[in-house]
Amino acid sequence: MDLLRSADRQPKPEPDVLLDAYRWMVIGRRLDRQTRELAGISGPSASQSDLTAACQVGAVLALAPRDWVFPTHREYIALIARGIDPLEALALPWGDWHCGYDPCAHRVAPQCAPAVTQIERAVGLTHAAHLDDDNIVSLVFVRGDSITEREFSEACYFAMTWAAPVVIFVQHNFGRHSRFAMDASADQDNLDLSFPRGLVARHGSAPLVDGTDVLGVFAAVTAAAERARAEHAPMIVEALPYRVLSHGGADRDGDGVEVEERAGSPVERLEAELREFGVLDDKAVRRVAEEAEAMAADLRDRLSAEPKPDPAELFDHVYAEPTPQLREQQTLLRTEQGLPGNL
Structure with missing residues (x-):
């Protein structure tokens, strides 16, 4: 992993950002x-994420407050780092609401479970904003x-066509990644990657960073966002x-690599x-x-409360x-249930 760590990791965050x-x-x-522990008893769990905390924190802190974040259903840490209440961020896995927070207030789109479909939404919103x-x-x-999903190529096509300043942050599984998946010279027969390769070929090689290095991620995303x-x-x-x-609570395949061992x-x-920098x-x-x-x-405590x-x-x-x-129907229901108010 040392080869993937940026040598100078510039721009370096200010002390308060560090x-x-x-x-x-x-x-x-x-x-x-905490959510992983509670998942075996009751309530939601954010543990479906790969625990890529450095990726999530570094990427979110690199954005301006007015910028938007489009997460998958696994970016729990990114949501709370963006200022969303931890309980509201669990609404989707809890099965309470599709989105438990105000997307416009936090500039965070609803969490997206279908693979990569959020990219096209990001491109559309960003293009409309511009x-x-x-x-x-x-x-x-x-x-x-x-x-390799078709939606990924389609989103990249629209992003290039509309010149939408979208930063696509790809998190590979270290054990099963294709190291240069976006390299324009690799695997030319895979038509699904033709548009992403064209995007990279037009704007330069995609930076490849150590996903456990929050400062490296911050530097890479900051540079990409500024250029976009x-x-x-x-x-x-x-x-x-x-x-x-493991990927889920029932997984016992041992596919993950313990970071603590490295x-x-x-x-x-x-x-x-940060201790060396004198800020901690x-x-x-x-x-x-x-x-x-x-x-x-x-x-x-709040998860234990009866909804x-x-x-x-x-x-x-x-x-x-x-x-x-x-x-009329809601008024009838409120009357039957003895609930106050109506439409």
């Missing part, structure tokens, strides 16, 4: 472990095993993260670097650890403007 990176890495790991003179960048999280914004062009960044734990975990490596000390480490434990306890759904919500989102028939 501390934010460490803070969200620690909090993300703790909350992910037609309205809103110079934003959209970051799309994509799994490496999805790059300045040139109104789509960009691709590839990362090689380790899968720390010169320290990403959090430990980052902590050592024992007091700050304790403070972040205490914050992470408090957030885990709060999440645990009290309002059955009348069935009528709230059928149409933007409820029809007279829906108003």
Whole structure:
């Protein structure tokens, strides 16, 4: 992995961003472990992610507040690093709501379970924003095993055609990756990759970064976002993260590689670097650890509370403007259930 780590990893974050990176890495790991523990009892779990905390935190911190994030259903840590309430970020795996947070308030699209379909949405939104003179960048999280899907090529085609400043962030599975999947000279017979290769050939080689190095990811995504914004062009960044734990709670295939077995975990490596930079000390480490434990306890308590759904919500989102028939049906339901209010 040393060959994949950027030599200078420029631009280097400001001290407050460095501390934010460490803070969200620690909090993300703790909350992910908490949901994994609770999954065996009741409630949701964010553990379907590959625990690519460095990829998620580094990529999100590289964006401007006005930029958009398009996650898959696995980017739980990216969501909370973007400011979303940890409980709201669990709405989808919990089976509560399709999207438990306000996408416009956080500039984070709803989590997407179907493979790579969120890329086309990102391209459409970004293109529409630029037609309205809103110079934003959209970051799309994509799994490496999805790059051969037809939707991936279609999205890259639209991104190139419309010159949409979208950063496509591909996270490969380290054990089963195609190291130069976006290389324009590799595997020429695979037509599904023709458009992505054309994108890379037009804008230069896609940077390949260590997916466990949050500062390397930050530098790569920052550079890609700046170039996408300045040139109104789509960009691709590839990362090689380790899968720390199994893919799911029932997995016992041992496919993952334990990061702790390789010169320290990403959090430990980052902590050592920040101590060398002089921006982290024992007091700050304790403070972040205490914050992470408090957030885990709060999440645990709120997940344990018995939900009290309002059955009348069935009528709230059928149409933007409820029809007279829906108003009548909801009023009848509220009357029968003894619920206050109506449409």
